Amino acid sequence: MKELVIDLEAEKKEILKRYRALLRACKSTMQKGDKRMIRLAFNMALESHQDMRRKSGEPYIYHPVAVAQIAAEEIGLGTTSIVCALLHDVVEDTDITLEDIEREFGKKVAKIIDGLTKISGVFDYNSSLQAENFRKMLLTLADDVRVILIKLADRLHNMRTMDFMPRDKQLKISSETVYLYAPLAHRLGLYTLKSELEDLSMKYMEPVTYKFIAQQLNEKRTERENFVRDFIAPISEILNEQGLEADVYGRPKSIHSIWSKMRKKNIPFDEVYDLFAIRIILNSKPDNEKSDCWKAYSIVTDLYHPNPDRLRDWISSPRANGYESLHTTVMGPRGQWVEVQIRTTRMNEIAEKGFAAHWKYKEPSADSGVDSGLDQWIHKVREMLNNPESNALDFLDDFKMNLFSDEIFIFTPKGALIQLPVNATALDFAFEIHTDIGASCIGAKVNHKLVPLSYKLQNGDQVEVITSSKQSPKEDWLNFVVTAKAKSKIKSSLKEEKRKIAEQGKEILERKLKSLKITYNTDNLYKLTYYFKLPSTLDLFFNVAKGLIDVKQLKEFVTSEKVIENKPERPENLTPEQFAKKSKSDNDTLLIGEDLQKLDYKLSTCCNPIPGDDVFGFVTVGDGIKIHRTNCPNAAKLMSNYGYRIVKARWNSQKELAFLTGLRIIGIDDVGLINNITTVISGDFKVNMRSITVDTNEGMFDGSIMVYVNNTAHLDSMIAKLKTVPGVTSVTRFDSQSEDLVKAS
Numbered sequence: 001m002k003e004l005v006i007d008l009e010a011e012k013k014e015i016l017k018r019y020r021a022l023l024r025a026c027k028s029t030m031q032k033g034d035k036r037m038i039r040l041a042f043n044m045a046l047e048s049h050q051d052m053r054r055k056s057g058e059p060y061i062y063h064p065v066a067v068a069q070i071a072a073e074e075i076g077l078g079t080t081s082i083v084c085a086l087l088h089d090v091v092e093d094t095d096i097t098l099e100d101i102e103r104e105f106g107k108k109v110a111k112i113i114d115g116l117t118k119i120s121g122v123f124d125y126n127s128s129l130q131a132e133n134f135r136k137m138l139l140t141l142a143d144d145v146r147v148i149l150i151k152l153a154d155r156l157h158n159m160r161t162m163d164f165m166p167r168d169k170q171l172k173i174s175s176e177t178v179y180l181y182a183p184l185a186h187r188l189g190l191y192t193l194k195s196e197l198e199d200l201s202m203k204y205m206e207p208v209t210y211k212f213i214a215q216q217l218n219e220k221r222t223e224r225e226n227f228v229r230d231f232i233a234p235i236s237e238i239l240n241e242q243g244l245e246a247d248v249y250g251r252p253k254s255i256h257s258i259w260s261k262m263r264k265k266n267i268p269f270d271e272v273y274d275l276f277a278i279r280i281i282l283n284s285k286p287d288n289e290k291s292d293c294w295k296a297y298s299i300v301t302d303l304y305h306p307n308p309d310r311l312r313d314w315i316s317s318p319r320a321n322g323y324e325s326l327h328t329t330v331m332g333p334r335g336q337w338v339e340v341q342i343r344t345t346r347m348n349e350i351a352e353k354g355f356a357a358h359w360k361y362k363e364p365s366a367d368s369g370v371d372s373g374l375d376q377w378i379h380k381v382r383e384m385l386n387n388p389e390s391n392a393l394d395f396l397d398d399f400k401m402n403l404f405s406d407e408i409f410i411f412t413p414k415g416a417l418i419q420l421p422v423n424a425t426a427l428d429f430a431f432e433i434h435t436d437i438g439a440s441c442i443g444a445k446v447n448h449k450l451v452p453l454s455y456k457l458q459n460g461d462q463v464e465v466i467t468s469s470k471q472s473p474k475e476d477w478l479n480f481v482v483t484a485k486a487k488s489k490i491k492s493s494l495k496e497e498k499r500k501i502a503e504q505g506k507e508i509l510e511r512k513l514k515s516l517k518i519t520y521n522t523d524n525l526y527k528l529t530y531y532f533k534l535p536s537t538l539d540l541f542f543n544v545a546k547g548l549i550d551v552k553q554l555k556e557f558v559t560s561e562k563v564i565e566n567k568p569e570r571p572e573n574l575t576p577e578q579f580a581k582k583s584k585s586d587n588d589t590l591l592i593g594e595d596l597q598k599l600d601y602k603l604s605t606c607c608n609p610i611p612g613d614d615v616f617g618f619v620t621v622g623d624g625i626k627i628h629r630t631n632c633p634n635a636a637k638l639m640s641n642y643g644y645r646i647v648k649a650r651w652n653s654q655k656e657l658a659f660l661t662g663l664r665i666i667g668i669d670d671v672g673l674i675n676n677i678t679t680v681i682s683g684d685f686k687v688n689m690r691s692i693t694v695d696t697n698e699g700m701f702d703g704s705i706m707v708y709v710n711n712t713a714h715l716d717s718m719i720a721k722l723k724t725v726p727g728v729t730s731v732t733r734f735d736s737q738s739e740d741l742v743k744a745s
Contacts, residue, residue: 011059015046018065025073026082034079040104041083048094055164063157064089070153074193076353081146084112088150091117115147148184155181156193159200168648171616171630174201175639189322192352198256206259206631213255216269224252224276231332232278238299244292245283252276266664266732274329277339284344290315293326296342304330307337315343320407320419322350411462420457423482427453430465431486438486439493440467454480502538505545512544512554531557601625601649603659607632610659612712617647651711658708660690661715667728669701676725681707685718701727704734 019042026038045064052060068085071077077085083105090096091113098117102110159177162170178201185194203210228250239246253275261272280300284292293315300306310329318324326342343351407419410429418432426446430453431438444451445464457463473493481487510520518524529540532549543549601617607629609615614630618638627649628635639646665677674694681687690706709715715733722731 015059015061015065018062018069022065022069022072022082025069026079029072029076029078031079037079037105038082038086041086044096044104045086045090048090048096052093054161056161060089063161066157067150067153070156071150074156074353075149075153075190076349077146077149080108080112081150083109084116084146085150085153087113088116088154112144112146112150115144116150145188149188152181152185152188152190152193156197156200159197162200162204168616168646170204172639172643172646174204175636176643177201178205179636179640189350190353191323195254195256199254202256202259205635209259210255213258213269217252217255217258217275220275224250227332227334228276228278231338234303235278235280235300238303239280239296242295242299244296246296247281247283248278250276250278266730268730273336274339277341279348280340280342281348282342282344286346289344289346293342293344297326297328300330300340300342301328304332304338306330310339315347317409325351408457408459410457411460413462413464421482424457425453425480425482426451426455426457426463426465427477428481428483428486429457429463430467431481431489432483433465435485435489437465437467438489439473440469440471441465442468442471453477498538498542501545502541505541505543509541509544512551516551516554516558518554518558528557601627604628604632604634606634608659608661610661610709610711610715611651612715613651615649615651617649618642619645619647658688658710660706660708662734663705663707663719663722664730664732664734665701665703665705665722665728666730667701667725669696669699670727673701673725673727674703677703677705677722677728680721680725681705681718684721685714687718 022042023035023038026034030038042065046061049060049064054060054063064086067088068082071081071085087096087101087105087109091098091101098110098114101113155177158173162173165173177197182194182197182201185191185197199210232248232250236246236248239248258269258272258275261267261274262269265271280296282289282292282296307329310327312325312327314323314325314327324343324347327339328342329337329339332338408422408424410418410420410424412418412433418429420428420432426444427438427441430441430444441453443453443466444455445466446455446457446461448462448464473490475494477490478487481490513520513524525537525540529535529537532540532543532553534540534543540549602623602625603609604618604626609627609629609632615627616630616635616639617625617627620626625647628638632638667673674692678689678692681689688708690708692703692705694701694703696702707718709718719731719733722728
């Protein structure tokens with residue numbers, strides 16, 4: 001009993017220590033009365049959560065205090081947000097009500113807490129994020145962006161403390177994070193937070209690769225620091241001579257960004273040269289910011305040769321989230337490319353803490369120009385949310401594509417600036433101007449030259465839209481527009497037209513069924529829709545009206561009606577556990593489900609898993625359970641959107657079976673190279689090859705070979721041996737290029 005008291009005393013001291021650290025983080029934004037308000041919120045949270053503990057065994061109060069600390073220190077939010085962060089779980093998890101919150105802290109705090117409570121399930125460890133939940137969460141963003149910012153702080157702390165969660169939960173939550181929340185943090189300008197979310201997700205999704213890169217970075221730290229010191233010394237000296245006060249330092253790239261470059265360029269770690277970026281932060285007066293940045297650029301490029309294709313000017317045209325900086329890549333003294341970022345203290349604060357940190361939290365006014373970029377973005381979110389009929393998954397894809405992508409800047413004939421996502425077309429531009437202009441658009445003039453609707457716009461284009469009163473939206477327009485606004489308006493128009501036609505089809509179908517003595521009711525309409533493999537009754541009516549379903553086909557339906565009535569349960573109506581019980585077989589290569597049973601499965605062609613790979617099962621609609629690697633290109637999307645269909649899977653190595661995988665071999669083209677490679681594969685390792693594709697160009701050899709291996713150990717041994725073949729420079733495993741994202745309907 002005495003030992004327990006000592007532990008509780010130690011915890012009390014630790015809680016007080018963390019609370020004081022929070023107050024220090026809030027000091028720069030606190031005004032009169034704020035400290036009392038924060039203390040009141042802290043006491044309420046402490047009392048409400050006093051009997052609760054986290055999975056790690058720590059007092060639950062550690063979590064809301066940590067979330068508040070992140071909100072204050074890393075995002076730059078003020079007292080209202082700190083109070084809300086401290087109380088973000090009390091309404092959901094305790095007896096405290098919204099009325100209690102409003103009485104103690106006012107309507108503004110109660111409204112934000114209400115928003116946080118409504119979307120609590122989205123971030124709950126016990127449920128996986130679904131597209132519809134994400135849409136609901138964005139509704140709160142349109143009301144008050146602080147709701148999302150506090151939730152991002154909540155997610156970051158949960159990711160930092162996820163070691164005590166089960167492996168399957170770690171995978172699901174990491175997938176949600178990298179698929180949606182890291183890009184959302186990026187879009188709100190929270191670059192540091194975004195990088196950490198990506199790194200932490202990778203830590204759980206790709207633990208071996210993560211540890212390898214972290215270890216490599218640690219081993220080369222001294223060498224890197226020496227290089228940075230030598231590189232920045234002359235820059236700092238000349239900046240000082242020119243009277244430019246600046247802080248110059250090297251910042252290592254994130255583990256996730258290094259890994260992304262390794263995958264994108266298909267290169268090993270040793271060939272990634274830009275492991276860090278040089279930052280020049282100028283202490284400039286407001287009127288001199290732009291000119292000082294360009295002076296610093298001139299100094300850098302006088303010392304080191306720049307790559308002319310790698311200049312990025314986000315000072316003249318800031319990103320939509322407010323990011324301002326000059327980026328250039330120069331050739332360093334040791335013959336390697338170095339990225340240099342130049343910006344002022346104000347620009348750096350926005351880059352580090354996010355444009356949203358400067359949100360004024362008041363009614364928008366005509367003179368609030370500093371927030372115009374964020375205002376525009378929130379306005380776009382509202383536009384997307386005002387389309388209640390759109391499919392939640394379509395919405396999610398559109399949202400990611402439009403709001404997380406890079407922008408291009410397009411001019412109207414009168415010189416007004418319009419921001420659009422990369423790959424936007426002339427038709428996207430027309431819809432961006434006005435829905436009616438987009439709907440009646442027949443073409444456009446880009447830089448005074450006539451172009452078709454599908455023309456992809458380039459940065460700086462000037463566009464004039466050509467319209468006709470006889471024009472109306474066409475279905476093929478959906479094949480080339482990219483903005484959510486254009487897609488939703490086109491779909492809405494087409495759906496309205498389809499609905500009118502379907503109304504006619506409904507009447508026709510009712511008459512035809514009556515003549516065949518079939519009752520016209522909901523049950524039979526469902527059976528018909530299922531029989532003709534159509535997604536909805538609307539499509540059924542539409543096809544009847546268009547003559548695509550005739551009396552003969554309806555008669556065939558009548559003769560097969562018993563089959564339909566006795567059809568087995570459809571997979572989408574089953575839980576993964578129920579499906580597992582219906583799928584038992586003698587195959588024992590994989591153990592699947594919570595109880596790790598031996599079940600039927602198929603290996604996904606998008607990532608070609610083999611024994612030894614970290615894998616999971618996915619319950620599909622028509623193909624049973626499909627097995628994917630956890631680092632499959634489609635894994636994040638499947639886990640984020642269909643978490644309820646994910647089942648555990650683990651290799652059972654009792655049988656030696658052959659599994660197909662791909663190898664890419666690059667080297668110097670020489671006589672006998674192919675023979676030496678195939679000798680290793682077929683002779684030394686007795687491995688069968690399904691196909692071999694070879695391309696040689698200017699002395700370089702590039703081959704792709706599909707081989708059958710037993711497991712990852714077998715594959716790794718063969719790769720190691722192939723790397724010793726004279727002339728071979730790299731051997732890497734690759735996934736199938738075919739897209740195999742499992743349909744959800």
